[in-house]
Amino acid sequence: MLNKTLVPQSVAREIQGMIQSGQLKAGEKIPSQREFSQKFGISRASLREALLTLETLGLLKTEAGRGTFVAKQASSRSDASAHMAPWRYSDSYSVFDVFQTRILLEGEIARLAAGRLTQLQLDGMEKATRTMEECWANQDLLANVEADLDFHGMIVSACANVMLKALYQTVRDQVTETQRQPIPITDPERMRQSIGEHRSIIAALRANDAARAKLEMENHIRNTARCAGLEP
Template sequence: MLNRTLVPQSVAREIQSMIQDGTLQLGEKIPSQREFSQKFGISRASLREALLTLETLGLLKTEAGRGTFVSGGPSSVSNHMAPWRYSGSYSVFDVFQTRIMLEGQIASLSAGRLMASQLEQMEDATRQMEECWAKGDLLANVEADLDFHAIIASACSNTMLRALYQTVRDQITETQRQPIPITDPARMTASIAEHRRIIAALRSNDPTAARAEMEMHIRNTAHCAGLEP
């Protein structure tokens, strides 16, 4: 039995595979939530979470009164981003602005505290981002990105900042998914290079450089989403 927190991601991966292999075609309406939840043997709540993830990544699009449709293949880049799902509480601008301050400070306080094995994990996550983007596995690309940032947060010397990072993790995750549909290959190449500069700063135990590289990385991601925090 899958851990409940992993069910939506597992189902999202299965649906992404159906899009990749042509089982679900571009423009095709996907089965109803009742039918899909029965097919995967999951609750509708878990299915809805999986569908929201795929919509944020640009693979699905929901049209009011019509249903949910396949809106693009994994290698497609469009000018459309999904609606911001946390608009009732925080704007996407606010979340990016908070990320710059929070993750910049976390990176600074993590310099000199990351073990060699953690730095290697970050390098592995960066390679996975690159490889998964190349083969159109958007879910795995973002998962590797999330792992990269989480490893840094785990090494932060300030326990309250670590707790705060976990408290806003869902919103942070969404800002890492949301720009994907409008991310072109050049921006992904630049993002991967930024990850490697962050690793280099952390490996050099340079808190000033670690903060600067992290803040620039998040600003550039925000720029990709059309924001100037």
């Protein structure tokens, strides 16, 4: 039995596979939530979470009164047909607020993590960055974002301030969404830059350069926000 927190991600992976294999075709309406939840043997709440994740990544599109469809892939992620999904936390925080908070919070976390990361953790960050690169090349968008989350999570785990780590966990869902949301409009050049920024962060942390680690992290998050059309 899968851990409940992993069920939506596992199902999202299966549906992504169905799209990539052509079992679900571009423009095709997906089965009803009732049918899909029975197929995967999960609750509708878990299914909805999986579908929301895929919609944020630009693989699905919901049309009011019509249902949810497999998105027609843009010929280029920077062309007019590429778009971001609606921000799902708008009732509590704007996406601008979340990016601005990430800059403040993750920049300081990176500063305090400098000198505390083990060789194993630093190597793990390198591996996560390579995985991001490989999964982007294969258009495994779920795994690309998962590797991105792992990268940032390893830095948080080494932060010296327990309260900052706890604060990060309280906004983890919103942070995760900002890492998924720009994906549909991220072109290959921006992904190359993002991966390069990850490597610059790792270099600063390997050198135990706290000030540089903070600066590199803030720069990385600002550039991600710019990709989403924001200037925090």
